[in-house]
Amino acid sequence: MCGIVGYVGFQRALPILMQGLKRLEYRGYDSAGLVLVEKDGLVCEKCVGKIACLEEQILGKEYMATEGIAHTRWATHGEPSVINAHPHMDSKDKIALVHNGIIENYRALKAFLENRGHRFKTQTDTEVLVQLIEEYYEGDLTEAVRIALSQVEGTYGIVVIASHEPGKLVAARQGSPLVVGNGNGENFVASDMSAVLEYTKRAVYLEEGEIATVTPENFEITNVDRSLLRTPQIEEISWTLDQIEKGGYEHFMQKEIHEQPATLRNAIRGRLNFEEGIPRLNGLNLQYDQLRKINRVIITACGTSWHSALIGEYVIEELARIPVEVEYASEFRYRSPIIEDGTLLFVISQSGETADTLAALREARKKGATVLGICNVVGSSIARETDGGVYIHAGPEIGVASTKAFTSQVMVLYEIAILLARMRRMSLGEGAALLNYLEKIPNQVEEILQTEDRIKRIAEQYFRNNNFLYLGRGVNYPAALEGALKLKEISYIHAEGYPAAEMKHGPIALIDENMPVVVIALKDFVYDKVLSNIAEVEARNGKIIALASEGDTEIVDKVSEVIYIPHTHPLFTPILASIPLQLLAYHIAVLRGCHIDQPRNLAKSVTVE
Numbered sequence: 334m335c336g337i338v339g340y341v342g343f344q345r346a347l348p349i350l351m352q353g354l355k356r357l358e359y360r361g362y363d364s365a366g367l368v369l370v371e372k373d374g375l376v377c378e379k380c381v382g383k384i385a386c387l388e389e390q391i392l393g394k395e396y397m398a399t400e401g402i403a404h405t406r407w408a409t410h411g412e413p414s415v416i417n418a419h420p421h422m423d424s425k426d427k428i429a430l431v432h433n434g435i436i437e438n439y440r441a442l443k444a445f446l447e448n449r450g451h452r453f454k455t456q457t458d459t460e461v462l463v464q465l466i467e468e469y470y471e472g473d474l475t476e477a478v479r480i481a482l483s484q485v486e487g488t489y490g491i492v493v494i495a496s497h498e499p500g501k502l503v504a505a506r507q508g509s510p511l512v513v514g515n516g517n518g519e520n521f522v523a524s525d526m527s528a529v530l531e532y533t534k535r536a537v538y539l540e541e542g543e544i545a546t547v548t549p550e551n552f553e554i555t556n557v558d559r560s561l562l563r564t565p566q567i568e569e570i571s572w573t574l575d576q577i578e579k580g581g582y583e584h585f586m587q588k589e590i591h592e593q594p595a596t597l598r599n600a601i602r603g604r605l606n607f608e609e610g611i612p613r614l615n616g617l618n619l620q621y622d623q624l625r626k627i628n629r630v631i632i633t634a635c636g637t638s639w640h641s642a643l644i645g646e647y648v649i650e651e652l653a654r655i656p657v658e659v660e661y662a663s664e665f666r667y668r669s670p671i672i673e674d675g676t677l678l679f680v681i682s683q684s685g686e687t688a689d690t691l692a693a694l695r696e697a698r699k700k701g702a703t704v705l706g707i708c709n710v711v712g713s714s715i716a717r718e719t720d721g722g723v724y725i726h727a728g729p730e731i732g733v734a735s736t737k738a739f740t741s742q743v744m745v746l747y748e749i750a751i752l753l754a755r756m757r758r759m760s761l762g763e764g765a766a767l768l769n770y771l772e773k774i775p776n777q778v779e780e781i782l783q784t785e786d787r788i789k790r791i792a793e794q795y796f797r798n799n800n801f802l803y804l805g806r807g808v809n810y811p812a813a814l815e816g817a818l819k820l821k822e823i824s825y826i827h828a829e830g831y832p833a834a835e836m837k838h839g840p841i842a843l844i845d846e847n848m849p850v851v852v853i854a855l856k857d858f859v860y861d862k863v864l865s866n867i868a869e870v871e872a873r874n875g876k877i878i879a880l881a882s883e884g885d886t887e888i889v890d891k892v893s894e895v896i897y898i899p900h901t902h903p904l905f906t907p908i909l910a911s912i913p914l915q916l917l918a919y920h921i922a923v924l925r926g927c928h929i930d931q932p933r934n935l936a937k938s939v940t941v942e
């Protein structure tokens with residue numbers, strides 16, 4: 334998510350840090366900042382916006398420090414602002430820290446520190462960490478970091494400096510990657526090697542739970558629990574800068590598809606309360622009795638976010654028994670929507686800036702609706718203007734075709750549906766069982782991603798076709814729509830998604846041997862009906878690519894290709910079904926030589942009508 338770079342050596346740190354930040358800007362860019370260890374103490378420069386703003390701010394400043402840390406932020410807690418930008422400092426401005434990740438127990442730590450007399454200036458989870466280090470500091474920065482981290486739950490990649498220990502960076506990793514770049518008489522720490530590749534190709538990747546103490550001449554790696562002193566394995570990097578930014582993948586879209594086990598974990602981290610069988614979604618800002626009074630839900634969104642809304646409709650109705658309507662934001666804003674007491678409106682937007690969705694939200698608020706947001710970008714316009722909401726925490730999505738944001742939106746909608754259901758008819762046991770299914774999904778996505786080679790081979794057989802049909806039923810009908818949209822967006826192949834049974838009312842006329850039909854045919858209560866739809870396609874020589882439930886051998890003879898999906902609750906299958914559909918679209922588009930990350934005519938964020 335955020336980008337981190339640190340330097341300790343003999344050169345001026347400022348230009349090195351700035352160059353590093355520019356290289357890391359693709360990871361997030363809502364604000365940026367740096368701290369340098371100058372002769373008379375730490376100096377800090379921060380600003381909101383892209384790295385160019387920080388560059389303007391420091392223009393002409395002759396900082397001579399040879400040590401410093403810098404950060405480009407992708408907000409998770411606290412909106413993008415100068416005060417919330419990293420680095421964060423302790424109360425005496427002697428210790429500074431940059432952080433990538435989420436501190437789950439920051440509320441408890443903050444309460445503890447406030448009792449000890451600490452005062453907080455920001456809304457971030459990160460400030461807790463630097464004040465915790467201050468609390469335990471007794472002359473040894475590495476030791477203070479170690480003690481502080483032993484109390485932290487969550488994920489972090491951090492780099493810390495202290496004015497009273499110049500010439501030393503302390504870095505630690507748990508869940509957020511960090512690498513030490515080893516130079517001659519100088520060392521670097523970064524969230525990825527692209528930040529420092531101009532200066533060194535010698536990399537030492539930190540493992541989970543490790544702390545590195547880095548000086549100009551040396552670096553020492555120990556474990557958070559002090560159990561291990563590792564002899565660092567230096568790797569010589571042969572990748573290009575471009576390859577590194579994409580994590581070794583060909584395109585950002587492919588990287589983002591592969592990030593989904595991690596992004597889905599972020600969407601549930603700290604939120605699954607098994608004891609009560611209720612997801613913790615504090616950002617909704619609604620009390621349980623207010624949630625109980627809701628008798629109608631409207632969800633509005635555009636594009637891929639609209640598809641996740643449709644999945645939300647099935648799941649909220651089924652689990653919570655509340656009527657749900659889904660509207661395109663562009664339609665909703667110009668109608669005179671009926672908003673009554675008890676109507677709750679959700680707006681879903683990855684960017685939080687889509688013009689139609691924002692206008693729909695404003696229209697609904699004018700009519701007195703309570704509006705909640707499901708957004709990725711913290712502090713975005715939609716996130717700011719809603720009454721509350723849930724962040725999906727998927728990190729920056731760069732590929733124009735949305736992948737990881739979609740599955741995280743769906744995951745959050747599952748959490749919302751279970752919460753609403755638990756306020757009504759669902760028992761603790763049922764709630765806990767559903768949370769259990771949710772917890773398993775990231776690992777199941779990982780399993781599916783391992784079948785990428787097989788999906789690529791399927792793509793090789795079908796990429797020359799110019800029309801595709803996608804069929805699904807029930808909660809997987811929106812997954813079929815999303816599968817078709819992915820293919821359309823990046824390969825420019827005409828693709829339509831349809832509820833499987835509707836096929837016979839029109840699209841069946843198009844089916845012949847040149848029209849591959851992708852069918853989501855999982856073992857649920859409409860499985861037999863989908864098999865009948867498959868037979869209808871087969872009878873017309875259509876080629877069928879089926880997504881089937883693991884262990885379903887019956888389907889093999891009836892279709893041309895089978896991709897298996899692991900078992901989960903029937904309502905939760907769309908996340909799993911979407912992964913092979915994303916990969917299929919991706920590989921078909923690659924084989925057709927398309928511009929994967931910037932497809933023609935499309936924009937990542939549509940801020941015009």
Ligand code: G6P
Nearest residue numbers: 636637638682683684687735936
């Ligand atoms: C654009 C993007 C789509 C996205 C849609 C809605 O069309 O290309 O990928 O689904 O906008 O964007 P939002 O940021 O509101 O989710």
